[in-house]
Amino acid sequence: MSKVQILAPNGLPAREQLSTWQGAGVGFGGQLERWQPRLQTIDAALLPNLKLGNARAEDVTRNNAFAANGVQMHIDNIVGHLFRLSYKPRWRLLGISDADARAFAQDVEAWWYEYAEDPVGCWLDVERKRTATMMVREAVGTHTKLGEVSAAAEWVERRGTPMRTAVRMVSPKRIGNPGDRGDTANMRAGVEFDRNGVAIAYHIRQLASGGLGLGTGFGGEWRRVEREAANGRIKFIHVFEPSEDGQARGANQFLTVLEQSHMLPKLQHTKLQNAIVNAMYAATIESELGNDAALELIGAGDESVEKIAKYMMAVNSFNSGSKLSMNGVKIPHLWPGEKLHLQTSGNVDNGFADFESSILRWMAAGLNLPYEPFARDYRQSTYSSARASMMEGWRYYMGRRKVIAARFATHLFVLAFEEALQRRLLTLPRKATRGFYEARASWCNCEWIGAGRLAIDGLKEVKEAVLRIESGLSTYEKELALLGEDYQETFAQQVREMNERREAGLPPPSWMQAQALAPEQPEPTE
Known part of the structure; x- marks a missing residue:
C-alpha cells in the first residue's frame, strides 16, 4: 500500500506547512508561502x-x-x-x-x-x-x-x-x-x-x-x-x-545596504533638480487655448512668428489696461481662459528630510554605526540619547x-x-x-x-573614571587607554613636569584645587 500524503489547498504537502513556528510556516494569510530561500553554505x-x-x-x-x-x-x-x-x-x-x-x-x-x-x-x-x-x-x-x-x-x-x-x-x-x-x-x-x-x-x-x-x-x-x-x-x-x-x-x-546606498544620491539629485526648477520660475500662466490654435501660434504656417508677436502684444495690452490694485499692489486681470499659478519653494522638501533620514538609519544599522555621527544629524539628540548611541558604537x-x-x-x-x-x-x-x-x-x-x-560631558566622565579607580573597579592603564593614551608615558611625563615645576619654584598641582574649579554641574535636560 502506497504512503498517503495529505495536501494543502495550494497543492503542497500539508505536513510541511503545519509548523508551530509562524516564521517556518506559510504566515498570516499565506504571505510567506512563496518565500522559499535555499539553505546554502556561506x-x-x-x-x-x-x-x-x-x-x-x-x-x-x-x-x-x-x-x-x-x-x-x-x-x-x-x-x-x-x-x-x-x-x-x-x-x-x-x-x-x-x-x-x-x-x-x-x-x-x-x-x-x-x-x-x-x-x-x-x-x-x-x-x-x-x-x-x-x-x-x-x-x-x-x-x-x-x-x-x-x-x-x-x-x-x-x-x-x-x-x-x-x-x-x-x-x-x-x-x-x-x-x-x-x-x-x-x-x-x-x-x-x-x-x-x-x-x-x-x-x-x-x-x-x-x-x-x-x-x-x-x-x-x-x-x-x-x-x-x-x-x-x-x-x-x-x-x-x-x-x-x-x-x-x-x-x-x-x-546589506548597497541598494539604499546606490539609490540615495539619485534621489537627492532628483530633489535638487526639482528645487532648481521651482526657483527658476516665480509664476506660470495656464491657458485654455485649443490645440489647433496653439500649434498655429507656435509653428504652423509661414506667419507663425508674426502671429505669436500679435498674440503676446494683445495679451500684454489687455493686462496693462487692468487698473485693479490692493494696498498698492497691482492685481492682474488675466486674458479669458488663463490661470495664474504662483511657484513657491514651500513644498520643496515635501517630506524628503524624513525619508532621507529613514534611509540613512537603514544604512547606519547595516554598517553598525551610530546614526547621529553617520548622518551628521544631531537635531533630535538629547544628552542621554547621544551618550547611549556613542556607547553602543564604542562597543x-x-x-x-x-x-x-x-x-x-x-x-x-x-x-x-x-x-x-x-x-x-x-x-x-x-x-x-x-x-x-x-x-x-x-x-x-x-x-x-x-x-x-x-566624551560628551568631559567633567562627568572624568569623575566617573576617578571613582572607578578609587573603588578598585578599574586601573589607570584601562582609563587612560579609553582616552587613547599609554599610562606609562603619562606617568613619566607627569614626573618630568613635577620636577620642572619644582625647579621653577612653582607649587605642585593640587587635586583639591582642580575639584574646586570644577564644581558639580546640574544634569542636562537636553
Whole structure:
C-alpha cells in the first residue's frame, strides 16, 4: 500500500506547512508561502557574486558621501591617529620576573616606534609609503569595504636600516583562482586548503598597466604565495571574521545596504533638480487655448512668428489696461481662459528630510554605526540619547579593534620582532626558561591602544573614571587607554613636569584645587 500524503489547498504537502513556528510556516494569510530561500553554505551564497559585490561597494564609497563617511568613521574610531603598542609578555610562563618583563617591554616598545612608526623611513612598508599606523588604518578601511585584509611578508635589503622584514599591502581584489577558473574541492576564490580546511596558500593576480583608465589594472598572471614558511613564519596575512565554518573569504559590510546606498544620491539629485526648477520660475500662466490654435501660434504656417508677436502684444495690452490694485499692489486681470499659478519653494522638501533620514538609519544599522555621527544629524539628540548611541558604537568599535585591527597589527609586530631578535637588536631576558620559538605566543603577546572614546560631558566622565579607580573597579592603564593614551608615558611625563615645576619654584598641582574649579554641574535636560 502506497504512503498517503495529505495536501494543502495550494497543492503542497500539508505536513510541511503545519509548523508551530509562524516564521517556518506559510504566515498570516499565506504571505510567506512563496518565500522559499535555499539553505546554502556561506561560500555558496557569497563567492558566486563576490567580485560584483566588492565592485559595487567600492563604487558606493567613491560616490556616496555618507558611505565614504561610514568607512572613515571605522578608521578614525578603531585606529585613530596612532595605534600604540602595549607590549605584555606573559612573564610567568617565560620564567622571568615582572620587573624583567617590564624592562624588556620598554626596550621593545622603543624599538618598535623607531622602526615601524618612522615617518621618514617607513621601513615596515615595502613601498615605503606607510608607517605601521597607516598600514593598520588602510587595513581597517579595506576590511570595511571588502570584508577582509591581506598582505604579503617580504625580505627586502635596503640602505638605512639593518632590518629586512617588510610587508606589502595586497588588495583582496587580487586574490582569485588562476585564469579565473572555477572552484575545486581544495581551492575556493583563490585560497588553497588542506583536508582540514586550513588555508595553505593564496593565488595573487599580478598588476599590469591600467591603460589610462580604460583597463582594470590587472594582468593575466597569478603568483602562488604560501601562508607560512617551514619554521612557522607568516608569509601571507589574511584577516577576516568568519561567520560560518568552511568560509574562505570575507563579506563586506555594505552588502546589506548597497541598494539604499546606490539609490540615495539619485534621489537627492532628483530633489535638487526639482528645487532648481521651482526657483527658476516665480509664476506660470495656464491657458485654455485649443490645440489647433496653439500649434498655429507656435509653428504652423509661414506667419507663425508674426502671429505669436500679435498674440503676446494683445495679451500684454489687455493686462496693462487692468487698473485693479490692493494696498498698492497691482492685481492682474488675466486674458479669458488663463490661470495664474504662483511657484513657491514651500513644498520643496515635501517630506524628503524624513525619508532621507529613514534611509540613512537603514544604512547606519547595516554598517553598525551610530546614526547621529553617520548622518551628521544631531537635531533630535538629547544628552542621554547621544551618550547611549556613542556607547553602543564604542562597543562595536572595540570588537573590531580586537578582531581585525589588533590582529593585523600583531602579525606585523611578530614578523619584525622575530628578525630583531635574530639580529640582536633586542635580547631576551637572561633568566628566561623558554626561547622565542618555544613560546612564540607568550613572547609576542601585546595589546594595542587606538583612538580614545568620545566624551560628551568631559567633567562627568572624568569623575566617573576617578571613582572607578578609587573603588578598585578599574586601573589607570584601562582609563587612560579609553582616552587613547599609554599610562606609562603619562606617568613619566607627569614626573618630568613635577620636577620642572619644582625647579621653577612653582607649587605642585593640587587635586583639591582642580575639584574646586570644577564644581558639580546640574544634569542636562537636553
